Amino acid sequence: MAAATGSSAAKFLTISQLSARSGAAPSALRFYEQIGLITAERSAGNQRRYPRHMLRRVAFIRAGRQLGLELREIRATMASLPADRAPTRAEWVRAARAWQRQIDARIDELQRLSSTLGSCIGCGCLSLRRCGLYNANDAAAAHGAGARWLLGDEPPVPG
Amino acid sequence: MAAATGSSAAKFLTISQLSARSGAAPSALRFYEQIGLITAERSAGNQRRYPRHMLRRVAFIRAGRQLGLELREIRATMASLPADRAPTRAEWVRAARAWQRQIDARIDELQRLSSTLGSCIGCGCLSLRRCGLYNANDAAAAHGAGARWLLGDEPPVPG
DNA sequence: ATGTAACTTTAAGTGCACTTTAAGTCAAGA
DNA sequence: TCTTGACTTAAAGTGCACTTAAAGTTACAT
Numbered sequence: 001m002a003a004a005t006g007s008s009a010a011k012f013l014t015i016s017q018l019s020a021r022s023g024a025a026p027s028a029l030r031f032y033e034q035i036g037l038i039t040a041e042r043s044a045g046n047q048r049r050y051p052r053h054m055l056r057r058v059a060f061i062r063a064g065r066q067l068g069l070e071l072r073e074i075r076a077t078m079a080s081l082p083a084d085r086a087p088t089r090a091e092w093v094r095a096a097r098a099w100q101r102q103i104d105a106r107i108d109e110l111q112r113l114s115s116t117l118g119s120c121i122g123c124g125c126l127s128l129r130r131c132g133l134y135n136a137n138d139a140a141a142a143h144g145a146g147a148r149w150l151l152g153d154e155p156p157v158p159g
Numbered sequence: 160m161a162a163a164t165g166s167s168a169a170k171f172l173t174i175s176q177l178s179a180r181s182g183a184a185p186s187a188l189r190f191y192e193q194i195g196l197i198t199a200e201r202s203a204g205n206q207r208r209y210p211r212h213m214l215r216r217v218a219f220i221r222a223g224r225q226l227g228l229e230l231r232e233i234r235a236t237m238a239s240l241p242a243d244r245a246p247t248r249a250e251w252v253r254a255a256r257a258w259q260r261q262i263d264a265r266i267d268e269l270q271r272l273s274s275t276l277g278s279c280i281g282c283g284c285l286s287l288r289r290c291g292l293y294n295a296n297d298a299a300a301a302h303g304a305g306a307r308w309l310l311g312d313e314p315p316v317p318g
Numbered sequence: 319a320t321g322t323a324a325c326t327t328t329a330a331g332t333g334c335a336c337t338t339t340a341a342g343t344c345a346a347g348a
Numbered sequence: 349t350c351t352t353g354a355c356t357t358a359a360a361g362t363g364c365a366c367t368t369a370a371a372g373t374t375a376c377a378t
Binding site: 174185202207 | 324326327
């Protein structure tokens, strides 16, 4: 076996070890480093060496991506976590709660849309005037146009 | 006032009328046409003219995008809707239900992740061995690496 | 008839999150 | 020492969903 591969009890991880255990491709890890999401120390020969707590950090990033968060949002949340050591319990709880709020907001949004669609199924959505969803989406209405008339093909002029 | 702008009771809509009422930019409408999501008839002078039911179709696309669906998924769902006329109630109900299933699946996924994060907050996630989330994410596990060790920095070797 | 807003096209550009490529360097077993 | 896999870099490429630009045409009130 070549390089540092296999020394699983070592203090530092190589990029392929971190990749294998975090699920992020090596190229992704280099990219994360480029944009300042993670950092790496270097070996004598200029290869990246990651302290073990970096695995938690990368896992956190991957989990965020799975939740549909953008890297910039993840970066914002991670700004409260230390880059050079494992977080304390209090630090971790704060960060995790911030995410839970974002997830829950997204769930609310989807549930609202799901129930909109539900009523929509109920009414058949073939007539705007009889559709209870008429102007149901305030966020879109605030934008001026949006999905105000999700189903209708007539302007909101009563009569 | 120039062009067809303002004739809101007309049988056909211009691209800017459809844009204003659907919330999609004219460039987006042209793009949707390019990839076959919508179609347009043409005026004598080669300008796009949309039948009124096209508004429903575009609204459907926009709603799907808001739900986080990709255009290819939206296209798949819309394949069951007629391109040249308003859908019947039965057609609409089928399509809407297909979406509701997708939304609900996404909600389930997020709720699972939210509760994972919740337990995670509870345990502090500073020790893999004591963390109940250990291997909680089967989807990731199935992929080989994934977020199997969301929080830990040790391999899943008990003892 | 004229002015101008709205339209047309094709091609290139944008932002995100990466991946791939190319050319070269490092690490370690045989 | 040699070989080979793992690593390094910078730059270009990918896929998605559009937007912007440039150059020219159409529609319509006046």
